[in-house]
Amino acid sequence: MTIEVKNIVKKFGAFAALDNVDLKVGKGELLALLGPSGSGKTTLLRIIAGLDWPDAGEVRIDGEDALGHGASERHVGFVFQHYALFRHMTVFENVAFGLRVQPRAIRKDEATIRARVKELLDLVQLDWLANRYPSQLSGGQRQRIALARALAIEPRILLLDEPFGALDAKVRKELRQWLRSLHNEIHVTSIFVTHDQEEALEVANRVVVMDKGRIEQIGSPGDVYDNPATAFVHGFIGESIVLPVEVTGGSVRLGGQPLNIAADGAASGASKLFVRRHDMQIGPAGTGSLEGAVRHVRSFGPIQRAEIALSGGEGRTVIEIDAPRDRELQAGEIIGLQPRRYRIFAAQD
Amino acid sequence: MSTETSFVTRAASLRAYASTADLAISPPAIHEVSDRARRIAASRNLLNEPRPIRFIIVALAISFLTIFVVLPLVVVFASAFSKGISAYLAALTEPEALSAIRLTLLVAAISVTLNLVFGVVAAWAIAKFEFRGKTFLITLIDLPFSVSPVISGLVFVLLFGAQGYWGTWLQAHDIHILFAVPGIVLATIFVTFPFVARSLIPLMQEQGTQEEEAAISLGASGLQTFFRVTLPNIKWGLLYGVLLCNARAMGEFGAVSVVSGHIRGETNTMPLLVEILYNEYQFVASFAIASLLAMLALITLIVKTVLERRLDEGQTPRDISRDDPSDH
Secondary structure, three states, X not given: OOEEEEEEEEEEOOEEEEEEEEEEEXXXXXXXXXXXXXXXXXXXXXXXXXXXXXXXXXXXXXXXEOOOOOHHHOOEEEEOOOOOOOXXXXXXXXXXXXXXXXXXXXXXXXXXXXXXXXXXXXHOOOHHHOOOOHHHOOHHHHHHHHHHXXXXXXXXXXXXXXXXXXOOHHHHHHHHHHHHHHHHHHOOEEEEEEOOHHHHHHHOOEEEEEEOOEEEEEEOHHHHHHOOOOHHHHHHOOOEEEEEEEEEOOEEEEOOXXXXXXXXXXXXXXXXXXEEHHHEEEXXXXXXXXXXXXXXXXXXXXXXXXXXXXXXXXXXXXXXXXXXXXXXXXXXXEEEEEEOOOEEEEOOO | OHHHHHHHHHHHHHHHHHHHHOOOOOOHHHHXXXXXXXXXXXXXXXXXXXXXXXXXXXXXXXHHHHHHHHHHXXXXXXXXXXXOHHHHHHHHHOHHHXXXXXXXXXXXXXXXXXXXXXXXXXXXXXXXXXXXXXXXXXXXXXXXXXXXXXXXXXXXXXXXXXXXXXXXXXXXXXXXXXXOHHXXXXXXXHHHHXXXXXXXXXXXXXXXXXXXXXXXXOOOOHHHHHHHHHHHHHHHHHHHHHHHHHHHHHHOOHHHHHHHOOOOOOOOOHHHHHHHHHHOOOHHHHHHHHHHHHHHHHHHHHHHHHHHHHHHHHHOOOOOOOOOOOXX
16 A cells, blocks of 8 residues: 655644655555654654644545545554553453454454454464553563554554664564564555664665654665765764865865865865765875874774874864774874765755 | 552662672662662661650551541441430431432432533543643632632522522523522532542543554544543542542532522431531431431542552553563
């Protein structure tokens, strides 16, 4: 099932939570809405589910106007950050809820409902918890039950609001992989909201990066990481070194010193140079367009992470780089640095 | 108090673990916990008064309660039975007494039912929606608590009395509100309105709207959501409010006294009859009725204690998610 969002505007007082958002989600996609808190991603998800209403715009699910229907008629599975399991019902009854509240005409008989719930509990591998109450489950178990409950109504689309946000790091990692394999199995069009870039890049087919109520970039995980469209995306996804530079004509200057890199068509004026930590080439002093003193080195696994105080200009700039361990760096050493890949964005944001 | 104790035991077990594991550097979490435990322990020590002082404090509290609560209760029952059990029963089966009991039950039944509905609706509106004038509504709900019951009764006299705003119109249409059952019901509703709403608002606010949103996204209608999700979640709080509302409805004197007109065998509720009989020196009869009200109070207290325990359990569900390391 496809989802189409057109020109959605949502204001809370003077604050624009969503500012003209357009989005298309294809059949069977697993899409991540990624952004810092306050970027409007949860509001967008709630509007698609029918739990919030936009001030303007259109929402189409499978081509059909969704805003004409309330949340209960949209047939959308919603998984909440804090699970929202019914605390007075057993796990079994929680999962069965969506089937039991169906209109009498299409409601299944008790045996069918039981079989369906059993099937779903098997799917989330928690059939042995059927008679427990939510308060007796761990966080990870609760979230999987919440997912089973949402799937019980055979939703047209599945929406997950920070599904792993309330879990600890280890459980979160496991559930991530589990969610992706589950999606491969059932292929329901899904959108999940997260502020965790790693989660978005690892789980989703496509990532939508949002900031301040606008979509900054839509692309595959590799795309948003390797070709960030804006300074915000570059800074938000992956670890970046950011240096204030001045672009004049085709040359780039840092603190008055020209850097030996092309401006790549960046407009003249105050700009920011973005370089990934691992895209900084190191060499002996005097090579490369930057120079700095190694202050501190930590080595782990295949890389060494070095803190380097750049010399020249104001000389107070300290950057962190990741370098392979083929040439061990020493504290106090002066080295040359050359950005291998970089992006230059205008400085205003 | 219970959370504090469990915290202390947890902190203690954590510290015990730390010492057996012989951790050279105590992790910050354990450090914080033991710090807080120490503070709690210190505050306990402050309360560790010498025995005589503790004894005096407890004795003071008990004797105060004895003089002001237990003794009056004993006096009520002693006076009621002073002429023997047959006189007691005779007093209760007087037509006037029976009529008062019937009226009290009727008034309580109507006003508690209506306040149950009003209370749930008001609490629902306040806890689950954001709207202009919400604080004003909360203040309004509390109004009956802050106004003297006599004033509450007087309001209805001003509205429905012969010289009141709607008095002439009512008289012309032969509708009796004042000095009749409707007036008593109205006054009782007014006085007991806050109980249900007040006991539900904090509970519903704490529970939030997520479970309702989940129910709706699963296809439940508004009514299904209310009866299958909201109501089960608030049932103990609701019962608690209803119980207090009922106790007050049956025991209300001031407001009812103003609007009742004291027509014997017709508009006298139990509390009013107690006063009338007492003024007529019919002590046994007066205290016999009073003993019924006292028993109602005792039953209310017992049920209230039970309900409070249930409510506590409901609000702090046994949360094992953090203690369970074998998540998957």
